[in-house]
Amino acid sequence: MAISPLAPDAFPKLPQIDGVRFASGAAGVKYKDRKDVMLVELATGTSIAGVFTRSSTRSSPVLDCQSKLGGSSDDRAAILVNSGNSNAFTGSAGEKSVEAICGTVEDATGIPKSRIFTASTGVIGERLPHDKITDKISDLATDLSAFGIEGAANAIMTTDTFAKGASAEVLIDGEVVKIAGIAKGSGMIAPDMATMLVYIFTDAKIEQPALQALLGALTDQTFNCITVDSDTSTSDTLMIAATGASGVDVTDSAGFTQALHGVMLDLAHQVVRDGEGATKFVEVKVTGAVSDVEARQVGLSIANSPLVKTAIAGEDPNWGRIVMAVGKSGAQADRDLLSIKFGDVLVAENGWVSPNYSEEVGAEYMKQQDILITVDLGIGGGIGTVWTCDLTHGYISINADYRS
Template sequence: MDIAPSPLAQPFPAIPPVAGVTLRIARARYKQWDRCDLTYVELAPGTTVAGVFTRNVCCSTEVEMGREQVLLGSARALVVNAGNSNAFTGFRGREAVEQIMAQVAQHLECKPSDVFVSSTGVIGVPLPLDKAEAGVAAALNAVPCSWEDAANTIGTTDTFAKGAVATAVIGDRTVTLAGIIKGSGMIAPDMATMLGYIFTDAAVDPAFLQSALSAASDTSFNCITVDSDTSTSDTVLAFATGEAGNMPIASFDDTGADAFAAALFDICRQLSHLVVRDGEGAQKFIEIEVTGADSDESARRIGLAIANSPLVKTAIAGEDANWGRVVMAVGKAGEPADRDKLAIRFADKWVAQAGLAVDSYDEAPVAEHLKGQDISVGVDLGLGDGKAKVWTCDLTHGYISINADYRS
């Protein structure tokens, strides 16, 4: 099956090298394909790490081990396998991950726990030990590659390479943050997995890096949805090599901490939006802003209920200003809401207020807005100060084609 690039695709940005980060790729041939499918990232000694992982309780071995590894706070390498998620493979899957960790650790003369492994692709098939071993050996000796090459290599059925860059000033140093991500394109019987990696030359204490990454994820990766399904392998890792030579950041009181956290959020937001823009079958990028909710968390849940509603998503695909479906989605969220205080807008045009259609409702400008690629939906609950933004794409025939028409 050949999938055309998403109409919402964006060009790969110019990302400079990040000191202490070397990218290499190789062919492990996890699937019958002629492309690189193993990414190896070498990180300078002293690199710190933080991570956020899927909440799916049927998570992969890679996720289980990654959760433990980030607690140790140090990293020397990352290996990403594409074409096989190694999820739901029991002890056999664990053996494969441990083999990769040992192989890289021997090469770098580091602890196996400093080697992070992710895998994405078919579920239920243990990662073949021989292919993994040969692939890692080839990658260790490959010439360094570009960010775009690495972004392409971690992808599976992504329709475009996804990367982002940001900078922050810390004291007298300008640090760079570079990120690549894959996700949301898939072919049955593979499973969509979001894998994101952020690299910075900043010196950052791992505990601070973790708290900054968790906070940034809450309003970026945790506020996007394509189809409400949660992968068994979702992972975002942030690595800080310290090569920029800034005074290490260990708390929000430290110089440049706010700037670094802002840059980290910026790159998380960029990367998360790119995943939505490559959502299966996506024709429109949708931002849903919820205000006036009981709390920020309540606003986020209401936003996700709207973003996950097949009826809302198909209405927007059909360029139909069907605000009744937004009302329905607010009501089913299970969060505090008062029907008679609810207001709904498309772009900046309020279509319903105080629980009923606005008297002077003119559908023409709303219909015009819905013809575009970037759609804005606003909901005001009229209850409190809680607010959130979530992002999703529309639900089209393309989603069905990708996920149902092809058979394994």
């Protein structure tokens, strides 16, 4: 598959995080001739937090991870992820696969099962051939290296066209704290509490409950504000591991919060930029709503509208469809107070097209690869921003025969 036209030039150079080692390999779960399994080892004392899909049909690995969060950090921990098969809706066989994988990782590494977190991503409803994975685990355990994060980012991809990574280094009390994260995701993207697969590592020191609270709050401003196709995955998993190796306590650190927010937003944007069939990256900024909640509601109504998304694909400044999407959102709005901008171009105000708007200027703006749509509802102080991509023939092609 061709790489997304919105992809960054290259995988970024990510800092090593003390206390974290990676390995990846090709287990042949579904894909041929590529990596499809990764193992992460986390040092003793690492705090681990996670947010997961709220889907009522979530997968066995998700249920297993949720049950293990918040346990003691007196041991090392591990994360094992495969791509190509999501082990979702696989009944009791799914639970047995998780058990078999965790048991084998325990045997190979000495890490207790209660500290082993797995994830699976790919087709739903097919039995996971976990023997292919367990056969590789001792090799992975041997290969663990502080330098393996790019291989890990590649191993977790499914319909992704590029591997996604982001990082930050932040000075706190004169000491450097590092953050590095990887993500996968391209379709079935409408996160609800979490998203696709995202793993973030830091050498910051922070207790698990504080880390969990921070992750939840930042998820609401980042991954919960993106959508590719309004479909929510059964496997959405976002985990962060704080090894504490820097010795810097970041509890309540505004600098750390800001840096982590930046890494999460960067990864979230990369997921949108790799949206299935995407040719445009779209930011929808909503202001003047009665509340932040309603601002996001309007933003998602616009970002999920197939008519808005196809208009953007066609480079058509079809602001009438934005009016429609505001109208259907369920949020409070007044037709005559609404204003709409494409970039800096004021398109509509006072319940009608702006007298200074020219269709030629609007059409010219829509040719850009990155599109900013600003909607001011004019009735309150609520604000919210969401990100999405356009809806193209590429999306149909990918999804009308993805499984076959």
